[in-house]
Amino acid sequence: xxxxxxxxxxxxxxxxxxxxxxxxxxxxxxxxxxxxxxxxxxxxxxxxxxxxxxxxxxxxxxxxxxxxxxxxxxxxxxxxxxxxxxxxxxxxxxxxxxxxxxxxxxxxxxxxx
Amino acid sequence: xxxxxxxxxxxxxxxxxxxxxxxxxxxxxxxxxxxxxxxxxxxxxxxxxxxxxxxxxxxxxxxxxxxxxxxxxxxxxxxxxxxxxxxxxxxxxxxxxxxxxxxxxxxx
Numbered sequence: 001x002x003x004x005x006x007x008x009x010x011x012x013x014x015x016x017x018x019x020x021x022x023x024x025x026x027x028x029x030x031x032x033x034x035x036x037x038x039x040x041x042x043x044x045x046x047x048x049x050x051x052x053x054x055x056x057x058x059x060x061x062x063x064x065x066x067x068x069x070x071x072x073x074x075x076x077x078x079x080x081x082x083x084x085x086x087x088x089x090x091x092x093x094x095x096x097x098x099x100x101x102x103x104x105x106x107x108x109x110x111x112x113x
Numbered sequence: 114x115x116x117x118x119x120x121x122x123x124x125x126x127x128x129x130x131x132x133x134x135x136x137x138x139x140x141x142x143x144x145x146x147x148x149x150x151x152x153x154x155x156x157x158x159x160x161x162x163x164x165x166x167x168x169x170x171x172x173x174x175x176x177x178x179x180x181x182x183x184x185x186x187x188x189x190x191x192x193x194x195x196x197x198x199x200x201x202x203x204x205x206x207x208x209x210x211x212x213x214x215x216x217x218x219x220x221x
Contacts, residue, residue, distance in 0.1 A: 058208070091156070104155035
């Protein structure tokens with residue numbers, strides 16, 4: 001079974017630029033999560049989707065971050081404009097409904113200069 | 114958000130047993146999970162406790178005590194490949210809160 005796919009794996013941008021990350025979850029997983037992991041910290045949940053609906057986005061900085069999952073499968077996370085403090089690994093995870101097991105993708109390492 | 118406290122670093126020798134603690138300040142949550150993350154890698158699920166008590170999965174066991182607001186991950190027969198960071202994760206309604214992680218160093 002294929003795992004969670006993410007792209008790009010690495011991205012370097014300058015502050016105030018925009019960037020987008022893509023995630024393809026495991027087939028059949030209705031629940032999709034985006035996390036931000038700053039170096040030396042645990043993952044922080046940004047947004048959770050159930051199919052194409054948002055379950056929770058309380059920790060998403062909505063003035064600059066946006067996410068969508070239009071067809072209930074792939075998802076994109078966008079940052080516009082980026083700040084230095086956005087430098088982190090952005091992890092996508094998926095799970096079956098009502099399952100506690102989240103399967104994480106390899107992440108996108110973002111460096112904002 | 115919720116606050117979960119873990120020791121930042123633990124060192125143990127190969128073949129030994131190590132316990133990684135996680136304390137939290139909340140009530141009414143669904144359960145506590147544990148994830149392993151190697152440097153540069155993705156977190157991988159290890160164990161989950163919905164109820165108080167011990168859950169055993171091979172060399173790894175996890176324990177939860179809601180009355181004491183803490184849980185732990187127990188790793189037995191440590192191997193070099195167990196050197197990684199370990200995170201507890203609290204599931205509270207639609208939210209998931211990760212601790213800051215414990216870096217486990219396994220020495221020969």
